[in-house]
Amino acid sequence: MAVALAVPGVWVGADVTAYAEPLKAGKSGAQFAHIHSDLPVDPTARFGRLANGMTYVIYPNGTQPGKVVMRLRVGAGVLDEADEESGIANLITYMAFSGSAHYPQGDLFRQLERQGIQMGAGQQARVSEGETNYQITLPRNDEATLETGFTVMQDMAFGLTFPEAALQRDRDLVVTQMVNQARPLERHYENWLRTAFAGQLLAERPQKGQRDIVLYTPRESIINFYNSFYRPDLTTLVIVGDVDVDQIEKRLQKTFGGWKAKTPDYPKRDPGAFTAKGPRAYTYFEPGLPEIIDITWLKPVEMRFQNRDLVRDMMLENLVLAALNARLERAAAKADSPITRASINTGHFQRTGDSAGFFVMPKPGQTQEAMSLAVELIRQAGEFGFTEAEYQRAAADYEASLQQRKAGEATRSNEWLADMVAGSIDGRYVINTPSQDVAFYESLKPQLTREAMNAYLKDLLRRDGPLISLIGPAPVAGLDAKAIETHYAELSKAKLSPPEDTAAKAWAYDDFGAAQGPVKTVRDEALDYTRLTYANGVTVNIKTTKLKANEVVVTVRSAGGLKRLSPKAPTPVFALNFYDLFEGGLVKMSAAEINESMAGVNFNLSYHMTDDAAVLFGQSGTKDFTLQMQVLRAFYSDAAFDPGYLERVRHTVPSFYTYTNTSPSGVLGLHLARILYNNDSRVTPLSQADFTTLSNETLAGIVRASLRDAPVEITIVGDITVDQARPALDATFGTLAKLPATYATVDGGSEVHFPTSGLFKTLYHQGGAEQALVLIAFPTTDRYTSPETAVGLDLLAEVISLRHYEAGRAETGSTYVPLARNVTSTTFKGFGYLSATVQIYPGAETGFYDSFLALVDGVKTQPPSADELLRARQLLLTRLNEETRTNGYWLGLLPGAADNPGQRDYALKRKALIEAVTPAQVQDLAKQYLNPDKAMKVLVLPVPKGESRAS
Structure with missing residues (x-):
C-alpha cells in the first residue's frame, strides 16, 4: 500500500x-x-x-x-x-x-x-x-x-x-x-x-x-x-x-469520449458480508503438497479510503511484520527447533476480506511440536510485545527502505508506476511519491513507538480466528481438524515467559588490513566503463549509470565455475540451488547477528555457480556500498557454513521433490539440463536420498574450492563513480594475497556435448492425467565464436514461433503457441540448442512432432517473408533495448569482455547484427542446424494409472 x-x-x-x-x-x-x-x-x-x-x-x-x-x-x-x-x-x-x-x-x-x-x-x-x-x-x-x-x-x-x-x-x-x-x-x-x-x-x-x-x-x-x-x-x-x-x-x-455503455446498467453481485467464525481448523491432504501450518487471522475487507490514520496503521503493520519475521527466523535457526521456516504475511481478497497469516514449515515428524512453538511465539509477542532491540532494528530497516526508495525516485520504472496507479483503485490508497512517503513518515514518527507496535499487534490478534490450517501429502496422526482445535485451546492457556532482550552484536568485518590501490587503470570508451587491476591480480570493471538512482549491483567472480569440475565424476553441485550462503553465516557472526548489526543498511549477499565462475552477488544503495563490499569480502574469505542451516535445508527437500513431480513442467525443468548436456554430472540433479545424506563438509568444500585459487574479477554497475568505489575496493579485495593467473583444469571441464544417441526420452510426472508436455531441441552452437550466427539463430527461433502461431494453435491439441528459443552458450565452445516446448494432452505428441517438423521444413524451403523478418527483428530489437536499460544487463555483459574479443564484438555490434540478417541467412541456418535426425525429443507424461514411478 x-x-x-x-x-x-x-x-x-x-x-x-x-x-x-x-x-x-x-x-x-x-x-x-x-x-x-x-x-x-x-x-x-x-x-x-x-x-x-x-x-x-x-x-x-x-x-x-x-x-x-x-x-x-x-x-x-x-x-x-x-x-x-x-x-x-x-x-x-x-x-x-x-x-x-x-x-x-x-x-x-x-x-x-x-x-x-x-x-x-x-x-x-x-x-x-x-x-x-x-x-x-x-x-x-x-x-x-x-x-x-x-x-x-x-x-x-x-x-x-x-x-x-x-x-x-x-x-x-x-x-x-x-x-x-x-x-x-x-x-x-x-x-x-x-x-x-x-x-x-x-x-x-x-x-x-x-x-x-x-x-x-x-x-x-x-x-x-x-x-x-x-x-x-x-x-x-x-x-x-x-x-x-x-x-x-x-x-x-x-x-x-464518444464511448457509450451498451446496457443501461450492469448486474450488481452481492459479495456477501464477512462474519466472524472464531478459532477453527482446516486440513487438506493430497500427494504433492508440502507440509505447512498456517495460522491466520481475518477481518472484513477494508473499504475506507486511505487517510492519515490508515497510513499510520499501515506503517505500524510494516514494523510489526518486520519484527515478527525476524523473531520467527531466529526461532527457526535454532538447532533444536521443530520448524525449518517461518514467516508472517498479509493478504487482500477483493470485496471479501483481509488476512494476516503465520506460515510455518515443520521438520519431518515434528508437526505437533512445530504448531505448539508457532502458537507460543505468536502469543508471546502478543502478551509481552517487542523488545527495544527488535523495535529499533525494525524502525531502522523501515526508515532505510523509505530513504532508499526516495533516493531512487527519479528513476522509477514505467511498469512499477503503472501498477501502483492501477492498484490504487481497488486498494483505495492515495497515489504518492517516495519523497512524500518519507515526509509523512517523519510527521508520524512520534506515533510509531514500540508501545504503538505492541498495541497494533494485540489488535491484530483480536481479529476473527485464528483459522489454523494443516496441509500436506498425507494426514498427520492425531491432528485432524477437531484435534487441532483442541490442541490450540490448550496451548492458549499455557503459561508464557517473556522473550530475551539481547543487544545487537557489532559488525565484525570492517578491517581487512592495509588498503591497497590499483596498479593499472584502463578506460574502455566504446563500452563506457573503467577497468582497474590490483597488484594481487584482482581486476575490477566499474560502469557508472543513472539507470536506477541509488542502486549499485556487484559481482565478485572467481574464474572457473563448472569448468573446474569433471563432467564425469559425480558432484552434488545441484544442492547449491537450495543453499543460501548468507544463512550459513560467518565465522565470527551468525546470519541473525549480521542482520541485527546491519539495521538500517541496504545490502544483499548471494552465491551461485555458473558455467565459468563462482559468483558472489551484492546489491546496495550508494551510501551503503562500503558495507556491501565488506560483506562480500567477509563471505569470500570467512563463510562459516553453519551445519544447522544445511539441516534446515535438508528438511525442505522432500517437499521440493514432491511438488516438482506434480507437474510436467516441474519434471522437465528438473531433468532438462542433464538430458541436453548428455548426462553431464555437473548439471545432474541429486536424488532425494542423496540430498538428504549430503554432508555439510562436502557442500562447504565445493563452495570454498570454487572461490579459492582462481583469478577474481569484480564488476560494479550503477549509481557510483570510480572515485566513490575505490576506497571500499582498496580496503577489501585490494588486500587479498596474490592470486593465481589461472585455475587448475580437469579433463573435459571446458567441454559440453549435445547428445548424439538416445534422442527420445520419456519422463513421468505425478500430476493430472490430462497434463503432458513435449520438447524438441536441435543442437546449434555457442554465442561468441560467430556472433552473426548466434543472432541469426535468435531470429530463426522468432520466425518459427511466428509461423507456428499463424498455423493455428488448436491443430496439435496444444494449449499455447510453442515459443521457440535459441540458447547459445557463452562459455562452452560449439554448444547451444534451439528448442520448442509446448503443453499438450497425452496422446497428442505425434501430431505435434509431425506438424512442428513440417513447419521447420517449410523454413528450409521457403525463407521468411519480408514481413515475417520485420516482425521477428522488431521483437528482438525491443528486447535488446529493454535489456540495455537495466544495470543487470551490464553486470552480466562486462565480466570477461576485456579478454574475449568475440564477447566484446557481440556487445558492440548486436543491434547492427540483428538489423543485418537477411531472409536467405535465416533459411541457410535452418538448413544447417535444424536436422530432425539430430534433434532431442522429450515427452513428459502422467504416471500410468496404478504405477508410482518417478523420473
Missing part, C-alpha cells in the same frame, strides 16, 4: 478542460482515493473523468526515453459473474486477442509485432476477483506507435467482435490452462477460501471458472457479459511514460 501527500479535491497537474468533468466524490464508477482523503496526492499525476464516466490517470515519466506503458482496468472480475457465467471473465481476455473492430482475427499480433510489441492473453491480460486488467508496453512514443496503443486499448474496451471461428479455439485454450494449473496447491487454495470466507461469494466462485461453462456457454452470453461490464463508468485508463500530458489527454478524449 502506498502513502501519499497533496491537496485533496483539486484537479491535479492540469487546468480543467471542457471535455472532462472535475473529480468529485459521489460520482459513479472508479474512485480515486485522494478525493475522499485528508492526504495530499502526487502532483505529477493528472487525474480525470470523461463526461461518459470513464476515468484516467496520465503520469509523465522520462526515466525510459520514448517508452510508454498503458493499463486498461475494467472494474469487473470473477465476483461479477453469475453462477452460469463462471469463467466468462477469463475467457474474454483470450477472445480480446482474437478479433476486434480494428484488428480482424490474427491481425492484432502481426500489427503489434511489426512495431516490436509483444502482447498476448495470459501475458498482458489478467483477471482477479473484482477487476480485469489489460496492459501494453510501447517501445516508442512516436505518432504511429501511440496510435496503435490507443487503438488496441479502445478495441479491448468496446470493440471486441468475438468471431465464431476463434471461439472454440479460445475455449480450448482456457480449459487447457485450467487443466495445467490444476495442481495440489491450487486445489488447496480453493478449499481454503471456502473455509476462510464461508458464506461469501468468493468462497463459491472458482478462480478460473467452471470447465463446462467455458466450453459450452453460448456466444451471446459471453457478449452479454462483455456489453454489461465493459462500460465507461467501470473503466480506467492509466498511461505512464515519456509523454506530453496535454496531447495524450486530448487523444484520450478523442478516442474514448
